[in-house]
Amino acid sequence: MIGRTMAKGSIVAGCLAPHPPHLVYAENPPQNEPTSEGGWEQLRWGYERLRESLSKIDHDVLVILSPHWQTYVGTHFLGLPHFEGLSVDPIFPNLFRYSYDLNIDVELSKAIHDKAADAGLAVKMMENPDFRVDYGTITTGHMVNPAFDKPLVVISSNRSRHYYSVEVMQEMMMELGRVTRDAILESGKKAVVLASNSLSHRHFTTESDVPEDMSKEHITSHAMHLWDMRIIEYMRTGQAQRIIDEMPEFTEQAIAESDGGGLTWLLSTLTVPSYPAILHGYGTIIGTGNAIVEWPCYAHEEV
Amino acid sequence: MTNPILASYVVPVHPHPLLVPEQNEGWQRLRDAFDEARDHIKECGADLIIIYSTTWPSIIGHQIQADPNPTWTLVDQDFHDLGSMDYSFRIDAEFAEAWNQANHARGLQSRTVAYNGFPIDVGSVVALKLLNPDNAIPAVIVSSNVYANRAETTVLAKSCLDVLQSTGKKAVAVTAMSMSNRMFTEFIEASDDKIHSLKDDEWNRKVLEFLEEGRLEDVAQLSRTIHQQIRVQKVVTFKPMWWLSAMNDNRNDLTGRVLAYEALHGAGGAVVHLDPTSNGMGDKEYDEDDVEVYHGERNVLDAESVDESQASDSVNEHGPALWEPAEGKDAVNTDSAPKPVGLYPHARRVGDLLYLSGVGPRQPGTNAIPGGAIRDGDGNPLEYDIKAQTRAVVENIARILEEAGSSMEKVVDVTSFLVDMDRDFAGYNEVWAETLGHYGPTRTTLAIRALPTPIAVEMKVIAKI
Numbered sequence: 001m002i003g004r005t006m007a008k009g010s011i012v013a014g015c016l017a018p019h020p021p022h023l024v025y026a027e028n029p030p031q032n033e034p035t036s037e038g039g040w041e042q043l044r045w046g047y048e049r050l051r052e053s054l055s056k057i058d059h060d061v062l063v064i065l066s067p068h069w070q071t072y073v074g075t076h077f078l079g080l081p082h083f084e085g086l087s088v089d090p091i092f093p094n095l096f097r098y099s100y101d102l103n104i105d106v107e108l109s110k111a112i113h114d115k116a117a118d119a120g121l122a123v124k125m126m127e128n129p130d131f132r133v134d135y136g137t138i139t140t141g142h143m144v145n146p147a148f149d150k151p152l153v154v155i156s157s158n159r160s161r162h163y164y165s166v167e168v169m170q171e172m173m174m175e176l177g178r179v180t181r182d183a184i185l186e187s188g189k190k191a192v193v194l195a196s197n198s199l200s201h202r203h204f205t206t207e208s209d210v211p212e213d214m215s216k217e218h219i220t221s222h223a224m225h226l227w228d229m230r231i232i233e234y235m236r237t238g239q240a241q242r243i244i245d246e247m248p249e250f251t252e253q254a255i256a257e258s259d260g261g262g263l264t265w266l267l268s269t270l271t272v273p274s275y276p277a278i279l280h281g282y283g284t285i286i287g288t289g290n291a292i293v294e295w296p297c298y299a300h301e302e303v
Numbered sequence: 304m305t306n307p308i309l310a311s312y313v314v315p316v317h318p319h320p321l322l323v324p325e326q327n328e329g330w331q332r333l334r335d336a337f338d339e340a341r342d343h344i345k346e347c348g349a350d351l352i353i354i355y356s357t358t359w360p361s362i363i364g365h366q367i368q369a370d371p372n373p374t375w376t377l378v379d380q381d382f383h384d385l386g387s388m389d390y391s392f393r394i395d396a397e398f399a400e401a402w403n404q405a406n407h408a409r410g411l412q413s414r415t416v417a418y419n420g421f422p423i424d425v426g427s428v429v430a431l432k433l434l435n436p437d438n439a440i441p442a443v444i445v446s447s448n449v450y451a452n453r454a455e456t457t458v459l460a461k462s463c464l465d466v467l468q469s470t471g472k473k474a475v476a477v478t479a480m481s482m483s484n485r486m487f488t489e490f491i492e493a494s495d496d497k498i499h500s501l502k503d504d505e506w507n508r509k510v511l512e513f514l515e516e517g518r519l520e521d522v523a524q525l526s527r528t529i530h531q532q533i534r535v536q537k538v539v540t541f542k543p544m545w546w547l548s549a550m551n552d553n554r555n556d557l558t559g560r561v562l563a564y565e566a567l568h569g570a571g572g573a574v575v576h577l578d579p580t581s582n583g584m585g586d587k588e589y590d591e592d593d594v595e596v597y598h599g600e601r602n603v604l605d606a607e608s609v610d611e612s613q614a615s616d617s618v619n620e621h622g623p624a625l626w627e628p629a630e631g632k633d634a635v636n637t638d639s640a641p642k643p644v645g646l647y648p649h650a651r652r653v654g655d656l657l658y659l660s661g662v663g664p665r666q667p668g669t670n671a672i673p674g675g676a677i678r679d680g681d682g683n684p685l686e687y688d689i690k691a692q693t694r695a696v697v698e699n700i701a702r703i704l705e706e707a708g709s710s711m712e713k714v715v716d717v718t719s720f721l722v723d724m725d726r727d728f729a730g731y732n733e734v735w736a737e738t739l740g741h742y743g744p745t746r747t748t749l750a751i752r753a754l755p756t757p758i759a760v761e762m763k764v765i766a767k768i
């Protein structure tokens with residue numbers, strides 16, 4: 001294109017934005033059917049701070065990788081402009097029955113898809129209009145932007161870790177992160193990238209009668225706590241590479257939900273940042289560890 | 304007592320035989336096998352189809368579908384391009400509720416789910432649409448708990464049998480599961496489908512050979528080995544055979560037939576029919592515990608709260624001393640019931656009757672009182688949950704009955720003691736209706752001034768053996 005240069009796109013922020021449906025349940029938004037007496041405030045205040053922070057950064061699109069759209073055959077992308085319906089959490093249906101209505105940036109999805117295919121990854125666009133969007137995407141989408149007034153790119157979680165190893169998963173997710181970044185830069189859009197996963201992921205096997213009874217909420221074990229704090233410390237001190245390096249041990253020992261690839265992919269889209277991330281909140285949900293973290297790229301990268 | 308299972312089936316979970324059988328000869332053979340199973344099920348006179356599905360994972364115990372008419376459109380997470388699956392099923396919600404209660408009575412964590420739009424899993428949808436297309440037979444679906452071990456999965460089957468016995472229903476038991484579950488991680492042409500590896504294929508054939516010989520319990524006992532050999536670790540543990548075998552009284556002499564065995568995107572898919580007719584072959588080598596009641600870790604929350612905030616719940620701090628249960632001729636004692644507070648056994652046999660000593664809610668081992676103690680060590684009243692206490696009483700009763708070779712449905716007469724009739728009768732009565740009341744024993748409820756430990760309810764039970 002002679003005589004005109006398209007504005008260069010950018011990743012303006014990267015976030016670890018976990019998706020326990022409990023957080024939506026605790027907020028009693030109109031979209032969710034069950035009602036609660038609150039709960040998990042530490043995390044919800046954390047999301048409030050994240051929303052506040054993102055509201056100050058101009059962005060066009062949210063790119064989410066959710067561990068609850070699990071695909072075993074390749075990585076998939078939502079490929080239609082609009083999805084609406086009712087999402088009922090299969091594990092916590094008592095807490096999450098949410099009417100969603102969201103838009104997809106199909107152009108950007110397809111661009112990431114095409115680049116991933118060129119890089120040799122198995123990829124597929126999901127174009128079945130009856131498809132129900134996974135509750136991880138919806139929860140993270142809601143907690144970050146409850147109005148759903150910005151389009152999303154939704155990427156499935158390829159379960160290669162189950163088939164091979166965390167190492168193979170990381171190789172694939174590093175590659176997917178690179179092509180995600182390239183596609184965003186080429187798109188001319190400003191994107192927030194979100195990995196929708198918790199950290200340590202050992203659940204309680206019982207639920208209290210009042211799920212939001214915070215006197216029952218704590219980490220399942222000291223070992224889980226230590227792992228969560230170690231990973232958070234790396235985030236807060238700009239040592240993302242160490243997270244990548246320790247991912248196999250972390251995933252095994254903390255049964256971490258990062259096994260779905262989201263965290264590795266996120267760090268890769270941010271070119272494994274060496275600047276500190278902002279910890280907006282940490283708390284447990286039925287025993288699992290959850291951190292809300294933002295890498296403020298706009299302040300550290302050439303945009 | 305005759306086993307109420309008229310037939311058992313193993314069926315695959317992927318949607319290809321339902322949506323696109325014509326695209327691959329093997330998928331069509333699986334579809335034909337489903338159709339044959341469907342015809343047999345229709346003719347066998349079953350009142351119920353019970354599905355244990357490995358594609359419905361659960362975390363908080365087991366979940367049982369209890370929406371009488373769940374209706375939705377399912378799209379597979381991976382194979383969405385094969386099409387959508389509309390479903391509208393007929394669920395026996397009453398049975399689901401009774402099974403749930405029977406689970407509680409046997410110490411399992413479980414709950415029913417009845418929510419509009421609940422995402423019924425692909426394995427259940429494929430199975431029900433193909434095996435029971437016109438909803439001629441009501442169905443029940445149970446999840447596969449990701450943390451459940453053999454004991455828990457076995458007890459899940461036994462509580463299901465409890466309800467079948469008490470309702471007099473006859474059922475078909477179905478496990479929706481892959482054999483080897485390793486799929487191709489790349490997209491393939493339908494015509495290129497085959498079992499992912501020779502090793503997976505060999506193991507599948509070995510397992511199917513066992514099933515064809517009717518050796519269900521042998522396969523159940525090999526479950527952990529099979530999981531190691533041909534399952535992608537951490538995806539879905541190979542545990543459905545524990546359930547199916549327990550549903551069939553852990554038999555090894557069923558009449559088995561493999562109707563089809565084919566690849567589904569690399570995974571092993573088989574339709575197997577197990578008929579209860581004895582094939583006359585030898586018995587099993589049964590070398591694992593035949594678990595009746597689940598005692599494993601199931602209450603992380605309560606166990607923690609005993610240590611911390613509710614130390615006064617433990618009666619041995621302030622209450623009467625605990626005794627070893629009295630031994631003696633015809634005495635029945637078990638470690639899985641709370642220790643007595645005097646010299647008496649948990650129960651005593653007289654002829655074919657069993658007399659239980661008064662049973663309270665204290666937990667075996669920890670002595671904690673579910674629902675909380677009614678007063679602290681200084682005699683000050685505390686808030687407590689009568690329903691949780693009553694439930695714990697019933698669970699303790701179930702354990703003593705099991706130890707004596709009896710069971711909940713054989714309870715003849717119950718005398719209940721409440722320390723606060725006005726406050727507690729309604730809650731106690733509600734749990735009663737969900738548990739013991741379900742089996743129909745006679746009952747007398749008395750208000751009394753106090754019980755020896757800080758509890759609100761105790762029951763005295765007479766049962767047949």
Ligand SMILES: [Fe+2]
Nearest residue numbers: 067068136257
């Ligand atoms: Fe999750």
